[in-house]
Amino acid sequence: MSRAFNFNAGPAALPESVLLKAQKELLNFNGTGMSVMELSHRSKEYEEVHNGAISLLRKLLNIPDDYEVLFLQGGASLQFSMVPLNLLTEGKTGYYVLSGSWSEKALKEAKKVGKTVVVASSKDDTYKYIPELNADDIKEDAAYLHITSNNTIYGTQWKSFPDVDVPLIADMSSDILCRPLDINKFGLIYAGAQKNLGPSGVTVVIVKKSLVSESLDHLPTMLNYQTYIKNNSLYNTPPTLAIYLLKLVLEWVESEGGLEVLEKRNNEKAKILYDVIDESNGFYQGHAREDSRSNMNVTFTLPDQEKSAEFLKLAKENGFVGLNGHRSVGGCRASIYNAVPVEHVEKLAQFMKSFKNR
Numbered sequence: 008m009s010r011a012f013n014f015n016a017g018p019a020a021l022p023e024s025v026l027l028k029a030q031k032e033l034l035n036f037n038g039t040g041m042s043v044m045e046l047s048h049r050s051k052e053y054e055e056v057h058n059g060a061i062s063l064l065r066k067l068l069n070i071p072d073d074y075e076v077l078f079l080q081g082g083a084s085l086q087f088s089m090v091p092l093n094l095l096t097e098g099k100t101g102y103y104v105l106s107g108s109w110s111e112k113a114l115k116e117a118k119k120v121g122k123t124v125v126v127a128s129s130k131d132d133t134y135k136y137i138p139e140l141n142a143d144d145i146k147e148d149a150a151y152l153h154i155t156s157n158n159t160i161y162g163t164q165w166k167s168f169p170d171v172d173v174p175l176i177a178d179m180s181s182d183i184l185c186r187p188l189d190i191n192k193f194g195l196i197y198a199g200a201q202k203n204l205g206p207s208g209v210t211v212v213i214v215k216k217s218l219v220s221e222s223l224d225h226l227p228t229m230l231n232y233q234t235y236i237k238n239n240s241l242y243n244t245p246p247t248l249a250i251y252l253l254k255l256v257l258e259w260v261e262s263e264g265g266l267e268v269l270e271k272r273n274n275e276k277a278k279i280l281y282d283v284i285d286e287s288n289g290f291y292q293g294h295a296r297e298d299s300r301s302n303m304n305v306t307f308t309l310p311d312q313e314k315s316a317e318f319l320k321l322a323k324e325n326g327f328v329g330l331n332g333h334r335s336v337g338g339c340r341a342s343i344y345n346a347v348p349v350e351h352v353e354k355l356a357q358f359m360k361s362f363k364n365r
């Protein structure tokens with residue numbers, strides 16, 4: 008059986024070579040006579056996987072020594088709470104940019120913990136663009152500024168990151184590793200793995216040590232970043248299989264040539280689809296404003312609901328998976344994360360053109 012043309016938004020496509028390697032090692036990992044899943048998380052063999060994943064991520068993203076790399080569970084959604092629990096201290100304010108549903112959810116959780124301010128928003132325009140941020144609006148009471156680097160549902164993405172004097176926190180769940188990053192600009196980055204990093208079950212947090220150095224003993228142990236820092240993310244049993252697969256994905260990223268190569272490829276892939284949209288005389292309408300277009304999630308609509316339904320039905324019959332837009336916006340969405348091959352994107356572009364002509 009051939010592999011599907013997988014445009015799922017998350018969990019999403021994984022590199023075929025990663026799956027084959029995992030398959031090959033499933034019954035006997037590294038001569039242990041066991042699968043990775045069966046290893047003790049305190050064993051030397053697992054430790055190599057764990058630390059290997061951390062050091063590879065450090066290398067690929069060029070993460071400076073004054074940052075920690077942590078593996079957590081609970082998804083990006085738990086980070087919506089952990090960020091304010093750890094950083095939004097008494098008398099401080101969490102500043103949020105609203106650029107889509109995920110940032111709304113992050114704000115909702117922060118409100119339960121402390122004082123918040125919405126410093127920019129594109130909600131009134133159905134999140135078609137990344138709102139303009141005025142750095143002067145961020146006052147001295149700011150604990151941090153929270154942004155969502157890529158808005159998975161609306162298909163918008165920050166092209167460059169704001170220069171602010173307060174810790175910048177970014178939810179990068181749907182675009183981490185899609186391009187090189189200057190980690191120094193950020194206080195904390197978090198990402199659920201199931202879009203660009205691997206399978207669901209592990210969440211990566213990259214945090215500047217000085218930001219979480221204060222002791223917060225009132226916090227539940229598992230909600231305190233310090234627990235993970237002090238124990239190399241091995242305080243309790245980590246999601247060992249997910250971390251193993253994450254490491255395989257990172258090895259794949261490295262073998263592909265690293266983040267510069269992937270960025271170029273991602274932009275090419277996105278252009279293939281945006282060109283079809285732009286050259287369709289309005290048959291396909293992009294949801295995102297041109298200057299905010301994501302190279303990870305391409306969102307578009309057809310002239311009416313009926314045509315959308317027909318498009319999705321025929322696409323499915325032709326082996327394309329996951330093209331339905333998120334239930335909150337409708338229409339169509341092609342998620343073209345790192346692991347989606349250029350050839351699959353070309354196939355989709357051809358299909359879109361022939362559907363329009365038909």
Ligand SMILES: *Cc1c(COP(=O)(O)O)cnc(C)c1O
Pocket residue numbers: 017081082083084085109155157158159178179180181199200202
């Ligand atoms: C998918 C996604 C989330 C939710 O991630 P979970 O791991 O399911 O909690 C949060 N933020 C963004 C930007 C996402 O794309």
